[in-house]
Amino acid sequence: EVQLVESGGGLVKPGGSLRLSCAASGFTFTQAWMSWVRQAPGKGLEWVGRIKSKTDGGTTDYGAPVKGRFSISRDDSKNTLYLQMNSLKTEDTAVYYCTTHPISIFGVASNWFDPWGQGTLVTVPS
Amino acid sequence: SFELTQPPSVSVSPGQAARITCSGDALAKQYGYWYQQKPGQAPILVIYKDSERPSGIPERFSGSHSGTAVTLTISGAQAEDEADYYCQSADTSDTDFVFGPGTKVTVL
Numbered sequence: 001e002v003q004l005v006e007s008g009g010g011l012v013k014p015g016g017s018l019r020l021s022c023a024a025s026g027f028t029f030t031q032a033w034m035s036w037v038r039q040a041p042g043k044g045l046e047w048v049g050r051i052k053s054k055t056d057g058g059t060t061d062y063g064a065p066v067k068g069r070f071s072i073s074r075d076d077s078k079n080t081l082y083l084q085m086n087s088l089k090t091e092d093t094a095v096y097y098c099t100t101h102p103i104s105i106f107g108v109a110s111n112w113f114d115p116w117g118q119g120t121l122v123t124v125p126s
Numbered sequence: 127s128f129e130l131t132q133p134p135s136v137s138v139s140p141g142q143a144a145r146i147t148c149s150g151d152a153l154a155k156q157y158g159y160w161y162q163q164k165p166g167q168a169p170i171l172v173i174y175k176d177s178e179r180p181s182g183i184p185e186r187f188s189g190s191h192s193g194t195a196v197t198l199t200i201s202g203a204q205a206e207d208e209a210d211y212y213c214q215s216a217d218t219s220d221t222d223f224v225f226g227p228g229t230k231v232t233v234l
Contacts, residue, residue, distance in 0.1 A: 044212065044226075044228045045214075045225040045228070097169075113161075113214070
């Protein structure tokens with residue numbers, strides 16, 4: 001069974017930093033493309049960023065609101081995904097979900113997200 | 127970036143069909159995907175590649191695509207289908223992913 005377990009959330013002051021982790025199990029993490037998606041309280045879903053597998057270059061892409069402040073990395077030896085968040089703002093307050101891009105039978109990563117972790121809450125008070 | 131639009135809410139009587147349409151220019155060239163999210167829970171995928179249903183998703187969930195819009199249909203809606211539903215797509219370079227604002231489905 002695929003499992004994604006996020007951790008590292010908490011309360012951080014504006015301008016501060018925080019690193020989230022996502023422990024993955026039940027699938028071949030080294031081949032997986034991974035994304036972070038967030039959801040502000042009472043709001044909709046917002047894609048944060050994605051990292052490709054190292055086989056596919058390990059490159060990252062980010063949504064405009066976090067570009068230059070957030071960084072995604074991975075440790076394949078630990079089956080763990082990370083989200084380093086710097087220069088945090090009040091508008092970064094959200095539940096942060098870790099999710100995967102399913103791989104097709106042809107070995108191509110998809111553009112959808114499945115499954116998702118349960119999320120970890122990050123609060124940046126005003 | 128690009129935008130996807132959805133109605134904020136849809137109401138349906140038990141056993142009737144609920145339809146949610148998601149629109150956006152990106153959908154002219156890209157697939158649409160749908161997620162269900164119940165209060166306090168993580169989203170789950172209910173439709174991928176416009177009309178494909180993941181294993182474990184009931185047959186009453188179906189999807190379609192026409193032009194710059196995708197539609198999620200819940201045929202014979204049940205009380206357990208009350209949730210927020212989000213559409214999602216990608217830009218043509220597959221480097222940006224966007225969700226619609228979400229639609230609250232009420233079964234009453």
